Amino acid sequence: MAIFVNEKTKVLVQGLTGGQGRFHGLRNRDYGTQIVAGVTPGKAGQDVEGIKIYDTVESAVAATGATASFIAVPPKAAPAAILEAARAGIGFVVCITEGVPAQDEARVFATLQRDFPKTRLLGPNCPGIISPGKCNIGITAGEIAALPTVTGPNVGIVSRSGTLTYQALFELKQRSIGVSTCVGIGGDPVPGTSFVDCLAEFQSDPETHAIIMIGEIGGTAEEEAAEFIMTHVTKPMSAYIAGVTAPAGKKMGHAGAIVSGGKGTAQGKMDALRSAGVKVGLNPTEACELMAQITASM
Amino acid sequence: MDLFEYQGKQYFARYDIAVSAGGVALTVDEAVTQAELAKYPVVIKAQVQVGGRGKAGGIKLANNVDEVRLHAKNILGMNIKGHIVKRVWVEHASDIAEEYYASFTLDRSAKRHLLMLSAQGGVDIEHVAVVDPTAIVKLHVNPVEGLTLDAAKRAVADARIAEKAQDGVAAMLVKLYECFTKGDCDLAEINPLILKPNGEVHALDAKVTLDDNAAFRHPEWDEYRLTEELDERESLAREKNLQYIGLDGSVGIIANGAGLAMSTLDVVNQVGGKAANFLDIGGGANAELMTAALEVINSDAKVKSIFINIFGGITRGDEVAKGIVEAMKRVKLRAPIVIRLDGTNATEGRAIIAAAGLAESQLISRPTMLEAARSAVEIAGKK
Numbered sequence: 022m023a024i025f026v027n028e029k030t031k032v033l034v035q036g037l038t039g040g041q042g043r044f045h046g047l048r049n050r051d052y053g054t055q056i057v058a059g060v061t062p063g064k065a066g067q068d069v070e071g072i073k074i075y076d077t078v079e080s081a082v083a084a085t086g087a088t089a090s091f092i093a094v095p096p097k098a099a100p101a102a103i104l105e106a107a108r109a110g111i112g113f114v115v116c117i118t119e120g121v122p123a124q125d126e127a128r129v130f131a132t133l134q135r136d137f138p139k140t141r142l143l144g145p146n147c148p149g150i151i152s153p154g155k156c157n158i159g160i161t162a163g164e165i166a167a168l169p170t171v172t173g174p175n176v177g178i179v180s181r182s183g184t185l186t187y188q189a190l191f192e193l194k195q196r197s198i199g200v201s202t203c204v205g206i207g208g209d210p211v212p213g214t215s216f217v218d219c220l221a222e223f224q225s226d227p228e229t230h231a232i233i234m235i236g237e238i239g240g241t242a243e244e245e246a247a248e249f250i251m252t253h254v255t256k257p258m259s260a261y262i263a264g265v266t267a268p269a270g271k272k273m274g275h276a277g278a279i280v281s282g283g284k285g286t287a288q289g290k291m292d293a294l295r296s297a298g299v300k301v302g303l304n305p306t307e308a309c310e311l312m313a314q315i316t317a318s319m
Numbered sequence: 320m321d322l323f324e325y326q327g328k329q330y331f332a333r334y335d336i337a338v339s340a341g342g343v344a345l346t347v348d349e350a351v352t353q354a355e356l357a358k359y360p361v362v363i364k365a366q367v368q369v370g371g372r373g374k375a376g377g378i379k380l381a382n383n384v385d386e387v388r389l390h391a392k393n394i395l396g397m398n399i400k401g402h403i404v405k406r407v408w409v410e411h412a413s414d415i416a417e418e419y420y421a422s423f424t425l426d427r428s429a430k431r432h433l434l435m436l437s438a439q440g441g442v443d444i445e446h447v448a449v450v451d452p453t454a455i456v457k458l459h460v461n462p463v464e465g466l467t468l469d470a471a472k473r474a475v476a477d478a479r480i481a482e483k484a485q486d487g488v489a490a491m492l493v494k495l496y497e498c499f500t501k502g503d504c505d506l507a508e509i510n511p512l513i514l515k516p517n518g519e520v521h522a523l524d525a526k527v528t529l530d531d532n533a534a535f536r537h538p539e540w541d542e543y544r545l546t547e548e549l550d551e552r553e554s555l556a557r558e559k560n561l562q563y564i565g566l567d568g569s570v571g572i573i574a575n576g577a578g579l580a581m582s583t584l585d586v587v588n589q590v591g592g593k594a595a596n597f598l599d600i601g602g603g604a605n606a607e608l609m610t611a612a613l614e615v616i617n618s619d620a621k622v623k624s625i626f627i628n629i630f631g632g633i634t635r636g637d638e639v640a641k642g643i644v645e646a647m648k649r650v651k652l653r654a655p656i657v658i659r660l661d662g663t664n665a666t667e668g669r670a671i672i673a674a675a676g677l678a679e680s681q682l683i684s685r686p687t688m689l690e691a692a693r694s695a696v697e698i699a700g701k702k
Contacts, residue, residue: 097535122533123425124503127462130430135463162632162663182578187632191662208577210427237578240427263581266588271564272531273597275577287585304586306689 022228023152023169023202024177024219025113025141026089030156033058033087033111035078035094035102037069042093045117045160046072049091052163054156057085078109089113091149091158096120099145100129107137114213115158116144126211133213142213146275148183148205151190159205166190169199173230174319176312177223178203179216180235181242182263182275185305189233192309198316201229208237208275216246224254231257231315233308234299238264238273239285247293257315259300261308262287320529323366325408326543327525333539334498336491336509337521341410350391351384353409359383360412363390367402368548370443375399380412402548413523417481418511420444420455421492422526423499432460432499434471434492436478440511466496487520488512503533552596552619559611561598568593569699571616571625571654573609575600575634583628586688592696595622605638606645613650620653623699626691627658636660636668644675647682655698656682659691 032049036042037059047070050056058081059069065076075081078090090106092099092114099118106114126145133140143150149159153166165187169175176198180186186205193200204219206212216234223229232254236243243262250258265287267273291301300315302308322330328338342353343366354361365377372378377399379390387409397404418441426433437455439447447454456478460466471489480488491512499507508526515521534540549557556563562577566584570592574580580599587594596619600608616625629639639660647656660668669684685691 096532120532122503122536123505123530124462124500124533127425127430127432131461131463135461160632165632165662180578182576182581184574184576184579184630184632185582186578187662188579188582188630191630210425211430235578237581242427245428261582263578263585265585266594267581267584267597268564268566271597273564273577273581303589304689305582306687 022226023155024222024226024229025202025204026150026152026156026158028155030089030113031055031057031085031087032089032091032158033060033078033081033085035060035090035092035106037061037072038064038067038074039093043069045093046091049157049159052157053154054158057087078105078111082109082111087111089158090115092116092118094118096122100125103129103142104132107133107140112139112141114140114142115147115149116142117147117149117159118144119146121145121209123210126209130211130213143204144207144213146209147207147212148186150202150204152202153200161187161190161203161205165194166203167194167197167199169201169228173199173228174316175199175201175228175230176316177201177226177229177232178235179219179223179232180205181208181237182235185235185261185263188305189235189309192306193312196309196313198313201226210240216242217249220246220249220254224256229256230319231312233312234258234260235305235308236260236262236290237275238262238267238287241285243290244293247297247299250294250297250299259302259308259311259315260294261302261305262290320531320540320543320547321368322527322529322543323368323406323546324364324525325366325406326546327527328522330502330527331498331522331525334494334502336494336498337519338525339410339413339521339523341408344391344407344409345405347388347391347395350407350409351387354381354384354387357409357411361387361409362412363387363394364408364410365394365397365399365404366406366408367399367404369400369402372399377404413513413521414516415513416516417484417514419480419488419514420447420510421488421495421512422506422508422510423496423504424506426459429459432462432496434458434460434466434474434496436474436492438479444510460496462500465500466493468493481514483518484514484520487518491520503530503537504528505530552615555618556598556615559615561600561612561615563615564597566594566596567621568595569621569623570695571595571619571622572628573598573600573612573616573625574628575630579628579630583626583688583692586692587626587696590689590692590696592692592699595619606642609642609646610649613646613652617650617652622654624654624695625652625656626695627656628688628691629658629660631660631662631664631668635663636665637671640668640671644671647677652681655680657691657695657698658682658684659686659688660684
């Protein structure tokens, strides 16, 4: 099982001939991901280490039956690339591009919602997704992720931050706790996929037995997740929120990580999650220790 | 990037939003020149990016040249909540019949644009939101469909804006929305939006925050960069292309990834210390980047220890370690480093650091984030 992607997922890479696309695309293939095509306008017929390049997503899908897209193109080109994938019928789009303007993100999200409701976008500005042992799309180093076990318990991870996601994967591996899927939803103001989307999937995934959520300051996504958890999530959870000490009004590296007008504070988010029954750690290690206690008692 | 009021007004003017005639002045003499151009009476307004200017004495009415000299002299150099006034905006004083409030932001939760409109302007809108929430009309706008004049007219009527101002305000909302979207603003706010006795409406103040991610398509933003008030550390970091925010503690922080950097600040705080900065060196922690980061941290006299917190994912620990050892040859540090190196090839990385033969007074290595934070805070406390 796992969520969103698995061993059957066929992935094309938009921007495979660029530096980032090539580096991560080939790493993903080495991990075992089915990378079936690359897309770069004007470069049809070329190949990147045996992966055929097509001019358009549409032609790549027609030739290979790709179901997912990995977008690694510059910020200027990302909105059009996402919509091109959606138009070609791609169901799952992962966009790692950092620096996409918020107005573009809002327009892309609203367009997907209106015209392409079957396409799910992960990102932009996200590390991607890994279902260990099955499929890795994005920039996560596959070797730090523990494989899920047949008997479980396995943990699902959902996070707004890249490095903290790796930290969580690493800590779980050190404790020999299996991971079903790890989703980085990204740190931008309008992420295509939210905490709630991932929590709903994890809740109905038989391979996932518990969930770690890593949030950060800014916006209200964690508060919305807490509300959803109260009514829809029965699987045990631990969480960590980064940015307790962040000064108000400053963007902390991620475009979406800003406390404004007293809203979006780490404290408010931690309180909301606690009242939804989530065990909240004060640092990433503590959140993983809490998860180890949860899985040990299962 | 936050704009000053005068820049916000200039930005509004690009989108045909009516603002008062006026100009910016850095000296008393320039203020006089601007006042003559704008015609008396004029208002002299301190240009600072903080609320409460009026109460602090940063906004004054002047009827003649002597009053301009007096007020401009007082306001320039004034300290308003820690912000020193370097410029004043001098504009023709407006007759005000009524004051309204209008703003556009992105509602991240709804993933829609949000118009907020109120007939109660000129005061702190967050105060209005608390004492009389029904006085604020909120309208979500679908980013694909945009704001139509009809929708703006309905919002204006709902907000109980005076009848004779309704058409003018609605037209201005459409222009403000244009400025917000095409102008790539995170926030475009007019408070107050005024109705003059002659029936005209115009923006008496301007609060604009620009989305830095959109700078590539706005060459006109370059001039705003010149007036950004960064401290020395922040300017140096910007030159070196680092994500840096200056804070006032004594533990210098370098981490890879925004989330990990934020988390590092939290952990330092948890064990009783205070971070001197936020610094994310991003993915490739090579010698160049590490040298640049250490130079910035080193320029901060308050730093008593430096906590380098690296988690190797694709960035390999051995490369990071080489980068640190190399950087330490290039920069003479004022404070010792405490490093926590974990993740991909961390063992190899730690071996490289150990082999470099650095003294304990220069660099110590700790296995976990928490232990490293404790050591860094302890060192900072001792000095």
